[in-house]
Amino acid sequence: MNVGKRLFQYALTAKVTFIAAIITLCIGVAAELAGPFIAKAMIDDHMLGIEQPFFETDSSTSENAVLYNGHSYKRGDRFAENENKGQEVRILQKGTTFYFIDQAVEVAEGKREVVDGQMTITNGSLVSTYPVTALTAEQLFSFYKPEIPGIMKLVGLYLILLVVTxxxxxxxxxxxxxxxNRVIQKLRTDVYAHIQRLPVHFFDNLPAGKVVSRITNDTEAVKDLFVAVLSNFSSGVVYIAGVYVALFILDVRLGLVCLFVIPILIVWIILYRKFATKYNTIIRSRLSEINAIINESIQGMSIIRVFRRQKQTKDEFEALNQDYMKYQNKMLNLNAWTTHNLVNVLRSFSFAVLLAYFGYGSLNGANAVSLGVLYAFVDVLGRLFQPITGMVNQLAALDSSMVSAGRVFTLMDEPGEDVTDGSMPRYKGNVEFKDVSFAYKKDYVLKNISFEAKQGQTVALVGHTGSGKSSIINLLFRFYDPQKGSITIDGQEVTGIPKQWLRHHMGIVLQDPYLFTGTVSSNVSLGDERITREQIEKALCDVGAERILAHLPKGFDEPVVEKGSTLSAGQRQLISFARALAFDPAILILDEATANIDTETESLIQSALEVLKxxxxxxIIAHRLSTIRTADQILVLHRGEIVERGSHDELLELGGRYYQLYQLQQGNVLPEPVAGEPIIEGTIQPTIQTVSGV
Structure with missing residues (x-):
């Protein structure tokens, strides 16, 4: 489905208010375009209406009657059906003077000349001469006086329409x-919700800054589409339609002459977007890359400074910024040539066509129109270019918004994980791997892995970097699924359990735990209403956190900034342990959970770990073998295979790889390095935290 159709579907979510806005817009356009018609009526029916035929009337007190030289006169169109008309007279203007003609005039239109009390009217080959009498200002006003009520009514109507507008x-x-705003709120919510559904491996290849750019910058550009572009284009389309209706009402010939503007405008928009889309695609891409490098620089600021990479980082940023500016300038040049310049040319050309057509027509009398019609037409035609200017000025925003919408919908089209509502009862936690083989790309990082972990047991995974420890945990969480073999929990295939249900009863404590902005207590509960304040405090006390966090001014309500950077590594780890305990998972993963804790702090939580387990x-993924002595089963991994298994004592008696690792850590034996150790294992994402229903 194309971008336009998908945006239209989102617009339908607020169709009631959109329809109300369009109806209001139509009323406003009609009220505004009524102004030229009122002006036409004022000019033709009242201001120039004085040149219409007057007839003598018997009653000087009659409504709209004018007293002149002892006789009463009234305009011919104001006589009642049964009212008698007397002698016809006319009032015609020449220059700034109005003249009284005491007789009927055959043809009033044409060239007028007044010489020695005689007015000569020339219309083509027809020449007529009439005796005339110049009217004084007072006499002229007496003829205009009956027009004043009509003029005042029109002025009042115009003011009412102005208020309506x-x-x-x-x-x-x-x-x-x-x-x-409502549409863009839903779009942003849908994008963010879809981000939550994307598989973990999607983020392996897409920098966080680019994802953030899609959710913030691109959706903001789409917001401009609905707020500014839609407003201008919908107003413009309705207004242009109203203008053409008005033009055809005024004069069909005039309306037909001005239809050439529409195809020019359509071709204009098509050509503009052909170039603008190419530029805007690059602009949005560069902006996304700029956000990515900024995010990466902030995250790694300490490394950049320690290794003095400021200049290289700045040069990379400047190169992106320079390319971004280059295409921005191309868009500026395009807009400069295709906005006001072309609107002004189109406006001038329209008026030139109008003047040429009707100026020539008035000479031979074939296309003559009244002054009121011509004034109204010029007024309405001038209004035609107001919405065109507004639409043209929004072309840049339109194209940028469409490109951004395309980027947002591309992200939303990425296949996500199915979300299943509800939950499953807490399972016991009997885990079994049967001949599991797994590869992130082509090469297998796990080969024929088989083991069983019963409820309440502790299984330790040890081995060199890249041996497959974290990959086993990734499969257990179903961040990935194996290519071969099966994984069961309580005898049920994990692939048959919705991922949300499966993870609902799992928890994890990472080597470098992630804390969210909030408080110590909110980082334990993660906002889960099922976890009470008492459970939070008990979990913190059980892991010994009350001793380590006692010095904080607000205790468990101490504010925590992003990533918990104001807390020590040990404090963050204790909060992470408390989080795992509060959620009470059936399966618990400790990924080097005590690696960043000093010896004294570690001794405080060893007893809490026994309670936790x-x-x-x-x-347990562990490099410090002293922390896994009590494990029920230790699996020694090498190049994706389990090469040894057993308890701590059994593996020491075996004298194999585990024995060598243990002696190395004790400082007793330095084993020969194993050549070609692969470092190919994927790692658990640092954003995965101890939380039910991950």
Whole structure:
């Protein structure tokens, strides 16, 4: 489905307010375009209406009657059906003077000349001469006086329509923008929700900064589409349609002459977007890359400074920024040539066509129109270019928004994991791997892995970097699924259990735990309403956190900034342990969980770890072999295979790889290095935390 259709579907979520805005817009356009018609009526029916035929009337007190030289006169169109008309007279203008003609005039239109009290009217081959009398200002006003009530009514009607226009403009703006805000809110929510559903491996190849750019910058550009572009284009389309209706009402010939503007505008937009889309695609891509490098620089600022990479990092940023500016300038040049310049040319050309067509027509009388019609037409035609200017000015935002929307929908089209509502009862935690083989790409990092971990047992995974320890945990969490073999929990295939249900009863403690902005207590509960304050405090006390965190001014309510950077590694780890305990998982994974804790702190939580592991299946990834002496089963991995298994004492008696590793850590034996140790294992993502229903 193309971008336009998908945006339209999102617009339908606020269709009621959009429809209300369009209706209000139509009313406002009609009220605004009524102005030229009122001006036409004022000119033709009242200001120039004085040149219409007057007839003598018997009653000087009659409504709309004018007293002149002892006789009463009234305009011919104001006589009642049964009212008698007397002698016809005319009032014609020449220059700034109005003249009274005491007789009927055959043809009033044409060239007028007044010489020695005689007015000569020339219309083609027809020449007529009439005796005339110049009217004084007072006499002229007496003929205009009956027109004043009609003029005042039209002025009052115009003011009423002006008030209607003000209110409809407010309603249109409010409803359009509120609808747009609602649509973009849903779009942003859907994008963020889809991010939560994307598989973990998706983020392995896409920098975090680029993802953030899609959710923030690109959706903000789409917001501009609904708020500014939609407002201008919908207003413009309705307004242009209203203008053409008005033009055809005024004069069909005039309307037909001005239809050439529409194809020019359509071709204009198509050509503009052909170039603008190419530039905007690069601009949005560069902006995404700039966000990515900024995010990476902030995350690794300490490394950049320690290794004095400021200049190289700055040069990389400057190169991206320079390329971004180059294409921004190309867009500026395109906009400079295709906005006001072309609008002004189109406007001037339209008026030139109008003047040429009707100026020539008025000479032979074939296309003559009244002055009121011509004024109204020029007024309406001038209004035609107001919405065109607004639409053209939004072309850049339109194209940028469409490109951004395409990027957002591309992200949303990435296949996500199915979300299944509800949950499953807490399983016991009997885990079994049967001949499991797994590869991230082509080469297998796990080969024929088979083992069983019963409820309440502790299984330790040891081995060199890249041996496959973390890959086993990734498979257990179903961040990935194996290519061969099967994994079961309580005898049920994990591939048959919804991922959310499976993870609901799992917890993990990482070597470098992640803390969220909030407080110590909120980082334990992660906002889960099922975990009470008492459970939070008990979990913190059980892992010995009350001693380590006692010096904090607000205790367990101490504010925590992003990643917990104001806390020590040991404090962060204790909070992570408390989090695992509070969620009470059936399966617990400890990934080098005590590696960043000093010896004194480690001794404080060893007893808490025994409580934490009680009744649940625990997997420990450990390099410090002293922490896994009590493990029920130790699996020694080498190049993706289990080469040894057993308890601590059994493996020492075996005298194999585990024995060598243990002696090395004790400082007794330095084993020969094994050549060609692969470092190919994927690692658990640092954002995966101890939380039910990950």
């Amino acid at each position: 003000i209110f409809t403009e407010f309603g249109k703006t409010y409803w359009l923008q509120s609808s747009a 009680k009744g649940r299946t625990t997997f």
